[in-house]
Amino acid sequence: MAMGFEALRLRLIGERKRLTAEMEQLSRASAASDETREGSPFGKREEEATETFEMEKHLALERGLLDSLAEVEHTLKKFESGTYGLCDQCGQPIPRERLEALPHASLCLKCKVLQARDVKARPSSR
Ligand SMILES: [Zn+2]
Numbered sequence: 001m002a003m004g005f006e007a008l009r010l011r012l013i014g015e016r017k018r019l020t021a022e023m024e025q026l027s028r029a030s031a032a033s034d035e036t037r038e039g040s041p042f043g044k045r046e047e048e049a050t051e052t053f054e055m056e057k058h059l060a061l062e063r064g065l066l067d068s069l070a071e072v073e074h075t076l077k078k079f080e081s082g083t084y085g086l087c088d089q090c091g092q093p094i095p096r097e098r099l100e101a102l103p104h105a106s107l108c109l110k111c112k113v114l115q116a117r118d119v120k121a122r123p124s125s126r
Contacts (some may be wrong), residue, residue, distance in 0.1 A: 004051075005079070005099075008099055008100070009079050009104040011103050012072055012076055012079075012103050013076070015072050015104070016069065016072045016076070019065055019068055019069045020069070022065055023062070023065050023066075023069070026058065026062055029058075030058060033051075033054070036123040068104075071104045071106070072104050074106060075103065075105075075106055076086070077120070078088055078106065085099060087108040087111055088106045088107055089108070089111035089114075092108055094106075094107070
């Protein structure tokens, strides 16, 4: 395998740590807001609207974190199987500059573009 991937692996491990910490912080924050909810009988309606908004925001944030975490985990597995730096789709080496910019990239640019087009072409869920 090409030299110098160790630095990228360390970056990914750091990223995983950061994402895990953010997840913990997020669940702690939602536990705290559960507590405040019970103690405030005034302005109920407005509060609920805010809560729904906060909850949506919270969920979106959590989903984003989980997605990133899954990507990072996936990439770390590729290190173990010795396929790091290779495109998941076509098996071609991913250019070094792309990995430097995006250590968790698991597709080469060509396949990434194709995938993005694919997602757009697929019938939307709504
Ligand atoms: Zn590819």
